[in-house]
Amino acid sequence: MEIALLGGTGDIGEGLALRWARDTDHTILIGSRMPEKARSKADAYQTQLTERGVEHDVEGYGNEEAAARGEIVVVSVPPQYASDTVEAVVPALDDGDVLVSPAVQMTRDADGFHYDPPAAGTVAEAIAAAAPAGIPVVGAFQNLAAGALTDLDNDLAADVVVTGDDGDAKEVVRSLAEDITGIRALDGGPLANTGVVESITPLLINLAMNNEGMHDLTVRFQ
Template sequence: MTTNATTTETEIALLGGTGEIGRALALRLGRDSDYALTIGSRDERKASEAAEDYRSRLRDRGVEPHLGAAENVDAAADADVVVLSIPPYYADETVETIAPGLDDETILVSPAVGMQRDEDGLHYHPPSAGSVIEMIADVAPDDVPVVGAFTNLSGERLADLDVEIETDTLLLGDDEDAKETVATIADSIRGLRPLDVGPLTNATEVEALTPLLINLARYNDDMENVCVTFH
């Protein structure tokens, strides 16, 4: 049994860690790094079942991950970095629920994108705040930095550990230290390159890429689970 490559004391909570992007990040980080990960859910039993499934998958690959489970509130309170891997329509409510356990040493990360579907495809549908990440920043405690990351990734592709990825993730945030911390986490995933695209006010341009990529995959048979690399 091997241990992971990167050693760190940073604790990461993946709220909504039973969903597609949460599962993908848990498996990739669990394989490629030594971060302490906690799968969060509104239902602690669901979180525990998911965590056991992820541990089993990683052990089958010879990796013993640092992977626990808890209800969202408890997972966030014990974490240094909280990834809101949840649908955007739950984001503000979730942040308000976990806010008492956050402080200025906590970083909130959001990969969420507001979208609407019709017969032609998916379309960007931001909230009134301008973007999902700006909405989260509006409801988060003032001293808690917020970073946008992992936004345009295919959760299905990322969760398949048999696939070697080579893709970029775009980082947004107003706190440079927080962005650097998240960049280090992203960089620990083999084949994933973090790129800084500025403050939160640039979020609409980043979030709007997601429905474009999904529509590309829908209308082009050779672009299933398409990703973006910048040159």
């Protein structure tokens, strides 16, 4: 499968790219607004994987070309740019593609981080509003700390809650999440349920900030 990571040059994009490249034989397409930056980041990810003796397929492209090639398109950009980023790649999306939102919109003040969803209800729903009809959106990975993914020596034991209205799309993303060693993916219901998943992330960051040894917390429901 070909997985495109729009803004795959950033933190969560790097983490997902390295884990999928290490744990699967999927092709990982790093996207960027600047194709040269994507190629350079892809090279850096390849070097890391090669040093570990891992076979991989990581390539760098502009966001639009990554979206055109990818069947799964992860919108891994800051939440306030998610809708514009999707709108910019709409011509590149084909029937059967699936958009994935890992995004969480938060504010920060002296007390810590606060959930601050956009007018659409959630970032996932804002992405759905920007997406063409017929391209399903799935919420996933919002509660995975990038640092927990990028440290490939870290043994993950994390749950990923997957939300969406298209059962087939949700199952594809659930299965892709579980392709990453140490991840269990759980069905969180329809896309309208994404808010409760997104809202867990500021809690995780506040816990990490206020408690020793809780850096890069992940969630496990048991």
